Amino acid sequence: MTKIPLELKNIRKVFQDGEQEVEILHDLNFQAIKGELIAILGPSGSGKSTLLSIAGALLSPDGGEMIVNGENIANYNDKQKADVRLHSIGYIFQASNLVPYLKVKDQLKLVADLAGSWNKETQQRADELLKSVGLAHRANHYVQHLSGGEKQRVAIARSLMNNPDIILADEPTASLDSERSSEIVALIAKEVKEKNKAAVMVTHDESILSYCDKIYEMKNGQLTLRTTLKTTLKTTLRTT
Numbered sequence: 443m444t445k446i447p448l449e450l451k452n453i454r455k456v457f458q459d460g461e462q463e464v465e466i467l468h469d470l471n472f473q474a475i476k477g478e479l480i481a482i483l484g485p486s487g488s489g490k491s492t493l494l495s496i497a498g499a500l501l502s503p504d505g506g507e508m509i510v511n512g513e514n515i516a517n518y519n520d521k522q523k524a525d526v527r528l529h530s531i532g533y534i535f536q537a538s539n540l541v542p543y544l545k546v547k548d549q550l551k552l553v554a555d556l557a558g559s560w561n562k563e564t565q566q567r568a569d570e571l572l573k574s575v576g577l578a579h580r581a582n583h584y585v586q587h588l589s590g591g592e593k594q595r596v597a598i599a600r601s602l603m604n605n606p607d608i609i610l611a612d613e614p615t616a617s618l619d620s621e622r623s624s625e626i627v628a629l630i631a632k633e634v635k636e637k638n639k640a641a642v643m644v645t646h647d648e649s650i651l652s653y654c655d656k657i658y659e660m661k662n663g664q665l666t667l668r669t670t671l672k673t674t675l676k677t678t679l680r681t682t
């Protein structure tokens with residue numbers, strides 16, 4: 443049986459606000475399966491980035507289970523969590539978070555190096571990934587000379603470098619115009635389908651939702667599935 447890449451069960455997260463405790467995530471349940479791009483929408487301050495940080499093993503929940511490929515990692519120590527981050531999770535951030543003084547291909551080499559796996563096979567992998575995001579011709583350019591859209595494409599290729607099962611994207615189109623935003627999300631969707639990844643994207647941008655398989659809304663510390671034309675069609679086709 444194939445394992446579910448990411449499962450969150452009964453997640454609770456509390457922050458201190460002065461004297462008061464505020465429960466940002468409340469008994470939250472969520473699953474991300476292979477081959478699906480999931481969008482998470484919700485008002486500012488509703489807890490979307492907090493959720494993504496927990497899903498990415500960057501932040502510990504105050505309660506609940508955080509299951510990656512069938513293993514509950516909620517009580518892993520820091521080193522074990524770092525290992526999960528390196529091998530199972532790829533991140534795409536709003537401002538691409540690339541290293542400015544490294545060339546494009548070296549951005550990918552860096553994450554392979556961290557995993558101790560820069561060899562002939564991974565070099566070839568880096569070349570293929572850069573080709574698939576349309577940047578093979580930019581492999582030896584410094585990222586500071588690239589456009590915002592090109593930087594995000596490097597970030598997408600980098601997120602896939604260690605072949606993670608899960609891709610997490612926090613507002614990946616926030617710094618882009620609408621045409622570039624569509625291109626970037628179409629590219630994430632293509633990589634998710636072709637490489638069979640589970641992907642979760644936090645966004646405010648409703649115009650890119652047609653590329654997503656499921657849309658959730660964050661409200662009162664929980665996620666609610668929004669019914670889309672796509673999911674309605676899928677359900678109809680499945681039941682007829």
Ligand SMILES: Nc1ncnc2c1ncn2[C@@H]1O[C@H](COP(=O)(O)OP(=O)(O)OP(=O)(O)O)[C@@H](O)[C@H]1O
Pocket residue numbers: 457458466484485486487488489490491492493
């Ligand atoms: N480390 C922290 N300590 C205290 N409060 C925090 C901390 N991190 C986040 N918060 C609070 O938790 C709430 C949710 O924050 P979060 O960044 O997850 O929201 P968001 O939905 O991603 O918002 P936005 O759409 O504006 O990015 C906010 O009220 C924020 O101020």
